[in-house]
Amino acid sequence: MSAHLIPDPAVTPCGDPLAPGWLALSAAMTEEAPFVADRDDLVVTIAPGAGHGSPACFLPPHAAIEVDGAHFGALDPGTADPADPADRARYAAVWGLFTHECAHARHTRWSPPPEAPAGAVAAALLLEESRIEAAQLRRRPDDRHWLRASARKLILDDLPTDPGMTARGAADTAGLLLARHDAGILEDTEVRHLCTVITGVLGADTLATLRGIWRQAHTVADDDAAAMIELGRRWCATVGLDPDETPADTGEPGHAESPSDSTSPDGTAGRAEAAMLAGTATLAEAVRATVDNIDRHAATEPAPGSDTRPRRPADPAADDARRAAEDVFDSTGAGPGRSGHSRTGRTALAGRRAPTPGERRAARRLARALTTAGVTDRHTTRTTSPLPPGRLRMRGALAADAQRAAGQIPTAEPFTRTHRRLAPAPPLRVGIACDVSGSMRRFARATASAAWIMAHATRHTLTPAESATVIFGDHVRPITRPGTAPGHVTEFDCDD
Numbered sequence: 001m002s003a004h005l006i007p008d009p010a011v012t013p014c015g016d017p018l019a020p021g022w023l024a025l026s027a028a029m030t031e032e033a034p035f036v037a038d039r040d041d042l043v044v045t046i047a048p049g050a051g052h053g054s055p056a057c058f059l060p061p062h063a064a065i066e067v068d069g070a071h072f073g074a075l076d077p078g079t080a081d082p083a084d085p086a087d088r089a090r091y092a093a094v095w096g097l098f099t100h101e102c103a104h105a106r107h108t109r110w111s112p113p114p115e116a117p118a119g120a121v122a123a124a125l126l127l128e129e130s131r132i133e134a135a136q137l138r139r140r141p142d143d144r145h146w147l148r149a150s151a152r153k154l155i156l157d158d159l160p161t162d163p164g165m166t167a168r169g170a171a172d173t174a175g176l177l178l179a180r181h182d183a184g185i186l187e188d189t190e191v192r193h194l195c196t197v198i199t200g201v202l203g204a205d206t207l208a209t210l211r212g213i214w215r216q217a218h219t220v221a222d223d224d225a226a227a228m229i230e231l232g233r234r235w236c237a238t239v240g241l242d243p244d245e246t247p248a249d250t251g252e253p254g255h256a257e258s259p260s261d262s263t264s265p266d267g268t269a270g271r272a273e274a275a276m277l278a279g280t281a282t283l284a285e286a287v288r289a290t291v292d293n294i295d296r297h298a299a300t301e302p303a304p305g306s307d308t309r310p311r312r313p314a315d316p317a318a319d320d321a322r323r324a325a326e327d328v329f330d331s332t333g334a335g336p337g338r339s340g341h342s343r344t345g346r347t348a349l350a351g352r353r354a355p356t357p358g359e360r361r362a363a364r365r366l367a368r369a370l371t372t373a374g375v376t377d378r379h380t381t382r383t384t385s386p387l388p389p390g391r392l393r394m395r396g397a398l399a400a401d402a403q404r405a406a407g408q409i410p411t412a413e414p415f416t417r418t419h420r421r422l423a424p425a426p427p428l429r430v431g432i433a434c435d436v437s438g439s440m441r442r443f444a445r446a447t448a449s450a451a452w453i454m455a456h457a458t459r460h461t462l463t464p465a466e467s468a469t470v471i472f473g474d475h476v477r478p479i480t481r482p483g484t485a486p487g488h489v490t491e492f493d494c495d496d
Helices: 020-037 085-107 118-139 141-149 151-158 166-183 188-202 202-219 227-239 269-276 283-300 316-328 357-373 394-405 436-458
Strands: 041-048 056-060 064-068 349-353 378-386 415-422 428-435 465-472 476-480 487-493
Touching: 020 041, 020 085, 056 085, 056 151, 056 269, 056 415, 085 118, 085 141, 085 151, 118 141, 118 166, 118 202, 118 227, 141 151, 141 166, 141 283, 151 283, 166 202, 166 227, 166 269, 166 283, 188 202, 188 283, 202 227, 202 269, 357 476, 428 436, 436 476, 436 487, 476 487
Parallel strands: 041 064, 428 465
Antiparallel strands: 056 064, 349 487, 378 415, 465 476
């Protein structure tokens, strides 16, 4: 099983210098970690080779999360924006690995005691994988999508080798896949065939006992090491492993233990099981078919944060406006002479000139002003909890003591936490329309100058912004177009 959780203080976080793209992405994911892990002390590193041999890992002594950037594929890390929920769908598996490690950071608050038997510890860590994901879903149900998207990398990497048809291989597979079904991650249809194969190897009674163990693990408190080690002992006893020895990897892929070795002396039960398994895929093949099925289903599910709202009915007025905009802001290169709704008249342009130094300064000042205006206040939310972290309210603590003294289950939540988040800045759209009748002649130069200044300010501000300017008379002519910063000031006549 891969080391997602590395409690050894001697193992240090990745210290290699990161390329600028990976460094920026690591910083951006560090900014998101407090929301996913409910901890504000985590440092995230994502880069090729990180993870200490695993797809991702959590180092509790250093409050560090590492994700192997190799799973980012061919995507440019410099283009990723983890703060945008819709952008995470491009690298869903990587975000799922990050979410899994955040679940470790939040919910794995226990460490194996030094005297704990090695086999029981290994089994407890196996149970911990589905336990933390179940706990994560109770806090953040939307994280289910990302955990499903990363199931292939998490599960196949966690299996010691291709699982053979052995009791230990089947138990490990059940603890990684079937336990995630009971945790609410996987669907029944995705694990049904695999459950049949595992039942054929372990037997229905043994599988039912293991299911009872992992379901109990899902209810264990985050810091209850004794309970997890005890469940690990029970797991070893059920599978037939020595809890004092670290179990070796499973045997050759597809190799089946002889059922007659553990059934009746005459091998009748063994022959019956062999007949039942005839024509059935090996356990390794069943695992791969299952994760392939999960991948297909996860790829078709809408990601949290994506726009799944039903589209509004067609609006004839909006359609007319869109067609008019396409006509005016001609993007085919035909130029303004062929744009607009022609009737009669000139609505003529008067040529172009270079912008003055004053106009350039005005554009820079306006861009800075728009950036400042786009900074929104933080929204503050306060929540209460029966357990730390948080600020202790004595009134709540006394209420909880009074409830316990009265023999009641405490319902008071004496700890308060304050969450502060920046509200997204709304996009800015600026439209300037100037008529070109004779009365506007004295304002034409100022309007042309303002159009150029606004186009450059909205193009270079950090606030999402666009602007466009048109003149209208007997025709409609574009002066500046959306999303462009013209190199020259376009002037116009006012004689319509």
